[in-house]
Amino acid sequence: MLSDLENLFKEEMEELNNAKQRCKESQDVGNVLIEYFDKLISSYEKTLRSMMKLTKISDGQQVYLQQIQEELRKEIEERKKFEEKLKYYAYTDPMTGVSNRRTGFMVLEEQINNCIRGDNYFSICLIDIDQLRSINDIYGHVEGDNLIKDLVEIIRISIRKDDIISRMGGDEFIIIFPKYRYNEAQRIMHEVFKKVQDFNEMNLKPYKISFSHGIKEINEYTTITNIDEIIKGADKIMYENKTKKH
Structure with a gap:
């Protein structure tokens, strides 16, 4: 699932990693801009991770809904088969298969x-x-x-x-x-x-x-x-x- 989410946010992840690398390469303790840029990167990463987490939850809900739909479909099919069987026995002689x-x-x-x-x-x-x-x-x-x-x-x-x-x-x-x-x-x-x-x-x-x-x-x-x-x-x-x- 994590791999799928990273693929979904591939472009954002690449930008984040590039920004981290740039910040690391330009690291200067006395440079206020670099420190501020580093804080922005951390904030962006948290936001991106939160979005990925929410997306993961949403995907889980979709899977759950699909499971419910599949169970309902099977139940409807079983009910139809049962109704058809009742109809068959109501109008058919069970031993010979002809009309009763x-x-x-x-x-x-x-x-x-x-x-x-x-x-x-x-x-x-x-x-x-x-x-x-x-x-x-x-x-x-x-x-x-x-x-x-x-x-x-x-x-x-x-x-x-x-x-x-x-x-x-x-x-x-x-x-x-x-x-x-x-x-x-x-x-x-x-x-x-x-x-x-x-x-x-x-x-x-x-x-x-x-x-x-x-x-x-x-x-x-x-x-x-x-x-x-x-x-x-x-x-x-x-x-x-x-x-x-x-």
Whole structure:
């Protein structure tokens, strides 16, 4: 720090040293001017040292303020991360990483309101995983969770970016297809079935992934009452499809 201050007052220090040297070289006890000049040099040196001391204190305060600012910045960043984490858990299913029930209902409500205004249509697909309870009983809940995550990943790579998959709970999921008719949603689900079949043929698991689904299109002509009625409609179709398998 002292070296930095001397560099800051380099010109003044050089003048002071030159004056000291001149005074030393012209030292004459009987010369009143030299004695007076020597006193002026001492006074100037004290003033210069005081200025350097004050500057050092000021620099220390600046360092302290910078430390406070850095600590505040880190605290703000940590708080933002914490808020983002809270938001993530509020709207996301922690096991699969897809939207949770709350988010699914929010998206459904938005799509329904658009339909009521007559400027939108969408399809909803209800999915129920087959034999998940048996797989949990035979292979354990960890393997049952892996089955759910494997199926979710297959769905993810099959749907569009704007499509929303939400976990309703347990082994039930819904997929919301904005601006998709029934046939378009059914085509996507056929792709999912094909990918599931390919996955099963690899024999990576001691069981086969299987699921049932029901698709319902909602448009400006649909009699809309509430979200529960829409889900019940898709659930009825899904149950009929599940029954056909047995």
